[in-house]
Structures are given as C-alpha cells and as structure tokens.
Amino acid sequence: MSEDTADAPVDDRLETAVAAAELGGRVALDSFRSDLAVEAKAGGPMDAVTAVDRAVQERVFEHVDGEYPDDAVVGEEDDALKSVPDRGVAWVVDPIDGTNNYVAGNRVWMTSVAVCRDGEPVAAANYAPATGDLYVAGGGRTRRNDDPAAVSEETDPESFLVNPIFGVSRAHRRELSAVVDTVLATFGDLRRFGCAQAALSGVATGELEATVSTVELNDWDTAAGVHLLRRAGGTATDVHGDRWRPGSEGLIASNGEAHDALVGAFEPVG
Known part of the structure; x- marks a missing residue:
C-alpha cells in the first residue's frame, strides 16, 4: 500500500x-x-x-x-x-x-x-x-x-526487520527499551544502524520493513528519508497513524504491508 x-x-x-x-x-x-x-x-x-x-x-x-x-x-x-x-x-x-x-x-x-x-x-x-x-x-x-528503488513486499509482521530510531537522552533510552521489547516479541528482528537517514533509506530500498520511534525526532533526521520511502511505495505516519509531517509525535515508517499492526503495537495507551 x-x-x-x-x-x-x-x-x-x-x-x-x-x-x-x-x-x-x-x-x-x-x-x-x-x-x-x-x-x-x-x-x-x-x-x-x-x-x-x-x-x-x-x-x-x-x-x-x-x-x-x-x-x-x-x-x-x-x-x-x-x-x-x-x-x-x-x-x-x-x-x-x-x-x-x-x-x-x-x-x-x-x-x-x-x-x-x-x-x-x-x-x-x-x-x-x-x-x-x-x-x-x-x-x-x-x-x-x-x-x-522499492519497499519490501514482505507482508508477515513476524518476518519484519525493524529499526528503532531514538536519541541519546535518558528519556529516549527508556522509550527505546520498551520499543525493543515490543519488536522482539511481536515482529521478526531488530536492527540499529545508528543513523536515522540510513534506516529510512533502508526501508525505501527494501533492506528493512520498518523504522519506529515513539518520540518526536528532529526534522533533519527524518524529512529526507520519509520522502524517499514514500516515493518508493512506503507509508509514514505518527504514532497514532496520522500522516507524518515534520514535528509530528513519533514516526512509524514502513513498507505499508502491515502498517496498522505497527501502529497498534506502538501507539501510546491513554
């Protein structure tokens, strides 16, 4: 999708x-x-x-x-x-x-x-x-x-490679820990490139199925990569499933094949 x-x-x-x-x-x-x-x-x-x-x-x-x-x-x-x-x-x-x-x-x-x-x-x-x-x-x-370039055609969330994107603050690390647990329990496997744009470019070229962040990211870490994956057939939303824009709350960027499952796994409760 x-x-x-x-x-x-x-x-x-x-x-x-x-x-x-x-x-x-x-x-x-x-x-x-x-x-x-x-x-x-x-x-x-x-x-x-x-x-x-x-x-x-x-x-x-x-x-x-x-x-x-x-x-x-x-x-x-x-x-x-x-x-x-x-x-x-x-x-x-x-x-x-x-x-x-x-x-x-x-x-x-x-x-x-x-x-x-x-x-x-x-x-x-x-x-x-x-x-x-x-x-x-x-x-x-x-x-x-x-x-x-095109996003992955993988449809099974249990086979998804997911790259969490977070900063280095203590608050971000606490959020990262929770996301890592969810990825390993619900999806296929985890990757951490240490470079947000490389992760987003990886989704755009089918090397990954998704990248996830539950915190607001800097615009320079996200804008280019989000455009690349969208033009490769992917989907980028905030953590609530609404269209991502610079300044959005969090980022869920995927090949679009199981995006709702990703949003459901990471959307904040309450």
Whole structure:
C-alpha cells in the first residue's frame, strides 16, 4: 500500500539538493577515519559533534544560498533554524547523520538534504560517501545510484526487520527499551544502524520493513528519508497513524504491508 499518489508535486530544487548533498558529503569524506576533535553537546558524551559537521553544513548552506538565497534553511548545527516552517520553501540539512559512527570509523553515516514546501517534504537526497550510495527522490520514483528503488513486499509482521530510531537522552533510552521489547516479541528482528537517514533509506530500498520511534525526532533526521520511502511505495505516519509531517509525535515508517499492526503495537495507551 502506497501513501503517496502519482501526481505528487515535482520539486524544481531537486538538482540543487543532490549537488549540495554530494558537495557536503565529499567534505566529510576527506576527514573520515582521521584524527578528530570531538565535542559533546547538551545530550551528553554520546551526543557528539565535530568541526567537520560544522564545515559540511557550511558547505551545503553555501551551495543552497547561491541558488536559492530567499529560501529558509533548517540545520542541525549552530544557529540555523531548528524546525520546518509551516509555509513556504525550506531546506532541511543534516551534515553528518550518524556522527558517532563517523567518529568511530563506521561507514554508516550520511549527508542529508531535503526540500519542504508548506511543511511537507517534496524532494530529498541522502548521500553515503563511505559506501558510494546516493538516494534521490523528487516527484517521481525513488532511485538509489540511478536504479529504481522499492519497499519490501514482505507482508508477515513476524518476518519484519525493524529499526528503532531514538536519541541519546535518558528519556529516549527508556522509550527505546520498551520499543525493543515490543519488536522482539511481536515482529521478526531488530536492527540499529545508528543513523536515522540510513534506516529510512533502508526501508525505501527494501533492506528493512520498518523504522519506529515513539518520540518526536528532529526534522533533519527524518524529512529526507520519509520522502524517499514514500516515493518508493512506503507509508509514514505518527504514532497514532496520522500522516507524518515534520514535528509530528513519533514516526512509524514502513513498507505499508502491515502498517496498522505497527501502529497498534506502538501507539501510546491513554
């Protein structure tokens, strides 16, 4: 079951989104597996940031501003906007999604660029420089490295691979613990990539059947990946089963084959 329709708007900014993701990703790749000065943000020692994160965001912003100087830009680092406006066009940038992986030399990290119009993602580029994979979608079909992508056709929830997406705070970890128990008791198996955009891209390409979060996630962790999976035939809702938008309560993103079962398993009680 696909949530999107064939007449979804084509975003004229897709080419710029792809170029910006690739430019930023190459900046990050230049310092990958090198000595890095790592800072801890407000979330504690697992909430890491490096000078490379900031340099990548600056390079992406610079490219976007050169093409569309009047557009709003949302980004994880420094003083950029932190949420997608309800009206107008906004770019949503995660310079390195999966910074802890990046710092450790793990190849699962991405530079993510999405375009939102009136609060809805309409174009996306997720670039994984360490593996060479580029995930792209505008108004047409999602593509990985120029090949069409599609969600898994698995229909049996007991065979679903589910990736929980949570932050590093104590509150998020408590929620994660409950979700892990539910996944292992009700669904097939669990994966934890440590990179939200990689998980969402994985649903879009059939590597996973679902990703789940019961907490509000940052727009830069979600917007691009949600658009990719929708354009690959998947479904993305909040924890109550309503259409997901930036700022929604939680995220349940799946291949659409047993989405109601996922919502039923994770929707808050009361």
